[in-house]
Amino acid sequence: MKEIKLVFTGSMGAGKTTAISALSEIPVINTDVRATDEAALRKERTTVAMDYGEMTLSDGQKLRLYGTPGQERFSYMWKILMEGALGLIILVDNAGEHPLQDLDLYLTHFRQYIDSTSAVIGVTRMDMAEQPGLDEYYDYLAQKELQLPIFSVDVRDRDNVVMMLEALVAMLEFAY
Amino acid sequence: MHNTLSTYALEKRDKLFISSMLELTNKKFGINWALDETNAQVTLVDVDQPTGANFWEAYQSEKKLIAFANTNHLRASWFLEKPLRVQPFTELLKKLSETLPLVATEEVGRAEKTTAQTRGGVQRTLNESAQHYDPVHYLSGVLQTALLAQQAQVVSFSGFDPLYLVPQEKRCYTVTMNLTRLTPAQKTLFSARAEQLLQRPVTLEQARSAIAEQELKPYDIYAFIWGSALLSADGRLLTGHSMQSFVRLKQWPNFTHLPREPAHMKLAAFMLKNAANIPRIASATQLPLATVIDFFNACALSNLLLTQKAQSTSPTMNTTQLVDKPISSEKRGLLGNILRRLGRT
Amino acid sequence: MLSNLEKVQTTQLLKSLLQNTSEICAAVVTTLDGHLCAKEQRDEYALERLATMGSTLMSLGDTITAELKMGACRNIISENEGGIVAFMHINQDLVLVTLTQQLNALGMLLAHSRRCAAEIAKLLHNT
Ligand SMILES: Nc1nc2c(ncn2[C@@H]2O[C@H](COP(=O)(O)OP(=O)(O)O)[C@@H](O)[C@H]2O)c(=O)[nH]1
Ligand SMILES: [Mg+2]
Numbered sequence: 001m002k003e004i005k006l007v008f009t010g011s012m013g014a015g016k017t018t019a020i021s022a023l024s025e026i027p028v029i030n031t032d033v034r035a036t037d038e039a040a041l042r043k044e045r046t047t048v049a050m051d052y053g054e055m056t057l058s059d060g061q062k063l064r065l066y067g068t069p070g071q072e073r074f075s076y077m078w079k080i081l082m083e084g085a086l087g088l089i090i091l092v093d094n095a096g097e098h099p100l101q102d103l104d105l106y107l108t109h110f111r112q113y114i115d116s117t118s119a120v121i122g123v124t125r126m127d128m129a130e131q132p133g134l135d136e137y138y139d140y141l142a143q144k145e146l147q148l149p150i151f152s153v154d155v156r157d158r159d160n161v162v163m164m165l166e167a168l169v170a171m172l173e174f175a176y
Numbered sequence: 177m178h179n180t181l182s183t184y185a186l187e188k189r190d191k192l193f194i195s196s197m198l199e200l201t202n203k204k205f206g207i208n209w210a211l212d213e214t215n216a217q218v219t220l221v222d223v224d225q226p227t228g229a230n231f232w233e234a235y236q237s238e239k240k241l242i243a244f245a246n247t248n249h250l251r252a253s254w255f256l257e258k259p260l261r262v263q264p265f266t267e268l269l270k271k272l273s274e275t276l277p278l279v280a281t282e283e284v285g286r287a288e289k290t291t292a293q294t295r296g297g298v299q300r301t302l303n304e305s306a307q308h309y310d311p312v313h314y315l316s317g318v319l320q321t322a323l324l325a326q327q328a329q330v331v332s333f334s335g336f337d338p339l340y341l342v343p344q345e346k347r348c349y350t351v352t353m354n355l356t357r358l359t360p361a362q363k364t365l366f367s368a369r370a371e372q373l374l375q376r377p378v379t380l381e382q383a384r385s386a387i388a389e390q391e392l393k394p395y396d397i398y399a400f401i402w403g404s405a406l407l408s409a410d411g412r413l414l415t416g417h418s419m420q421s422f423v424r425l426k427q428w429p430n431f432t433h434l435p436r437e438p439a440h441m442k443l444a445a446f447m448l449k450n451a452a453n454i455p456r457i458a459s460a461t462q463l464p465l466a467t468v469i470d471f472f473n474a475c476a477l478s479n480l481l482l483t484q485k486a487q488s489t490s491p492t493m494n495t496t497q498l499v500d501k502p503i504s505s506e507k508r509g510l511l512g513n514i515l516r517r518l519g520r521t
Numbered sequence: 522m523l524s525n526l527e528k529v530q531t532t533q534l535l536k537s538l539l540q541n542t543s544e545i546c547a548a549v550v551t552t553l554d555g556h557l558c559a560k561e562q563r564d565e566y567a568l569e570r571l572a573t574m575g576s577t578l579m580s581l582g583d584t585i586t587a588e589l590k591m592g593a594c595r596n597i598i599s600e601n602e603g604g605i606v607a608f609m610h611i612n613q614d615l616v617l618v619t620l621t622q623q624l625n626a627l628g629m630l631l632a633h634s635r636r637c638a639a640e641i642a643k644l645l646h647n648t
Contacts (some may be wrong), residue, residue: 004510029588031580033553034614036522046554049577049584057513073555073573086510138427147448149428159356163431166438166520169511170445173503174461 005064006165007081008051009110010091011102012070013043013126015155017051019091020065022158023165030067036143039071042096048074050081055096072105080173082110087168088119091155095128100140114146118171122153147175177278178208182216185228186244186253188479193260193501195416197325201311207266210415213483217276220256221243240276242268285477309409309473313432315368316404316477318375319348319397322518328383333365340383340392348400349383349392355399359436365433366400366407396433398478403435405474413454414473422484423472424451431479439463439519441472451484523558523645531641534562538619538637544626545633549618550641551575558615566620575618579608596631601628605630611638612634612645622646 008016019030031049039046049090051067066081068074082088088110092103103121110119123137137150149167181198198209219235220242222228232241232250256268311317315331322329322341331339341433353362371388378386379428386392405414413419425447431440442461446452454461458468475481513520523531535548539561542576551572560568582594596609604622607630611617619634 024618029584031577031584033576033580035554036552036614037554039554048554049581055517057510057517059513061510061513063514063517069577071555074569074577076574077577134430141427147425149444149448151428151430151432153432161466162518162520163356165518166441166515167428167431167445169514170441171448173508173511174442174446175449176503 001063003084005066005085005086006089006168007068007085008065008078008089008091009068009078010070010089010122011093011096011099011106012046013096014070014091014093014102015093015122016067017047017068019089019122019155019161020051020053020067020162022155022161023055024065025056025135026054028053046070049077075109078109082113085113085117087117087172088113089164089168090119090121091153091174092121092123093125094123094130094132094152095125097127099123100136102130103137103140107146113116118168119148119174120168120171121148121150122155122160122164123150124153124155126152127154178210179218179269179273179276180212180279181209181218182211182213183220183222184218184221184231185225187222187225190222190244190260190373191479192320193324194265196312196317196320197260197262197265199310199317207270208278209269209273212418213416214418214421215279217279218242218272219395223250223252242272250350274392285321307412308415309405309412310415313370313479314349314404314408315370315373316401316408318370318373319401319404320477323397327377328380329375329377330383330386332376333368333372335361336365337390337392338386339365340378340387341397342380342383342387343397344380346397346512347393347394348397349387349394352393355395355403355433355435356431358403363407366403368408369403399433399435401477402429402474405477406435409470409473411464411469413469414476417472417476419454420449422451422453423481424448424484425475426480426482428476438515439467440471443468447475451482458487522552522556527645528559530644531559532561534637534640534644535559539563540631542629542633544623544629545619546622547571547620548634548637549575551616551618553557553580553616568648571618575608577615579610579616582608596635598627598631600624600627607631607634609634609638612642615641615645617641 031051032045032047035046045071053065055063068078072089090106092099221232222244223232224245242254243250244256246258248255323343326343329341339353418477446461458465547566549568549572550559551557553576555573555576557572582597586594599606606620608618617638621630
């Protein structure tokens, strides 16, 4: 049977692991290790292979949730994990140094997939950094001619994570 | 019978100003102008904007246009000076209406609808069109007017904590509420009619000290306008809009802080990618017409809609796409299963 | 992560590993979060990428053994048509990746690599 999976990607510390934990029925399998570089200043541990969680659907099928490592040097994992994915969730840490550049990295890298399928974007930690505001993200998307759902989210709140998935499902069903 | 106006390249603020101003001027000066993006006799163009200047260039000979700018550098015969003020605007409209024929107001089915409907225990006045949704009669209009007037005020509604409007911050303040999951009681506030709301102007300082004292929480005023539009229109189309115009979403609504239902995600997804008129949107999403119209109104009042002119030639509008859905029934079933698992059906 | 002196000393240990065992054709020390610290090779491999992937694989190995409650993961072996790659912990934060093109040299690869890893661990522990 074909594997059904959703992939969470995005900048380091944006909340991929937290989002998957909010949904998963099983304890999230994660491959976080101690960060040794400048990133360690912001976050002690970083994902180097993947996060993995599961949800069981009513017909017994498993919906698999994968989180990718954030940094570009792990982009080979992005490709491996995206193989056959049903949809993509991109999280951006608004409190990071260059959130719009971060978004650009993922949108550029996943552009082909997004154009043929869809994706949703969640901007996290807006409570820690108000700027850039959502308007700047809208402008950026318009400039790239991308029509994608974008939300300000706090992934510690399960409702926010559910909302992103709901938007993703709607995009897959109605946006063609 | 009325005259119709549309706008082009106006800033959001000006656009909101105009729609509220029309309401005021019509009553006061005995003229009758409506916003109509598809069937306008006259178009107000912000020619200080590059897109507006291009539009002017392209259409000045074939359409009746009003130049809206700081100075009349284009020597337009119809000119409105910035910033927008009520008096010059109404005088201009008055003069214009003398040069134009009147358009018949759509009144289909009005005859059967003369019995007043009830909402929130209050009867709709008989002279109010049963067919169209006019924000001035509801909380949404009260909020819009407050934004327009830039006047802080406190709004009371029976049984509710006060709602402080601080348009200078584009915010309103009240007790803690989860906008995404309104309680039935809170819904009555959002569907309240203007005459049920007691408005009292206050100074900014008074508002701020009351907010601090009562530890009120801030909310985006547009989220309240959105909620009120959704909950008070009851499937009636916003005045000045047509069921037949082709629209799409300019950007995704930030549902994180908006009252919402599962249907709204479907509508947003469809309308983000497709330009279509209301009946088509309803059939593509298989949602009731009233749900589509309520959502349409909320988007229109939040300035999220793009009106598409030529439906048949538009590359984004492919009618065959709407007929045979490209996703397999297997995939549709899977997506439905996911929503069920998330408890969102 | 490593000081310059430590990098030089570590590279020296990799050099002697390759000198003493002609079958080993490249060796890399990487942090567990994928940054290359030291390298030595006979051929032209893309060792930066190998370093990052080594960290991915090592932490997957750790995750698997933890999941199965099999204690610490000693090493991961990848046997391939054109040779063998071994991944092993030096300490909590560092990983050694070594490779050979000899298909029958697994025992030798593991033995020498393990000794080298222990030497590096000792060096860093003492400095
Ligand atoms: N203040 C704040 N913290 C957040 C928000 N979203 C996530 N976090 C926190 O940010 C951290 C994100 O870490 P993690 O999920 O490991 O990010 P990952 O690197 O993308 O996997 C966690 O400590 C979360 O609790 C948010 O909106 N606001
Ligand atoms: Mg993580």
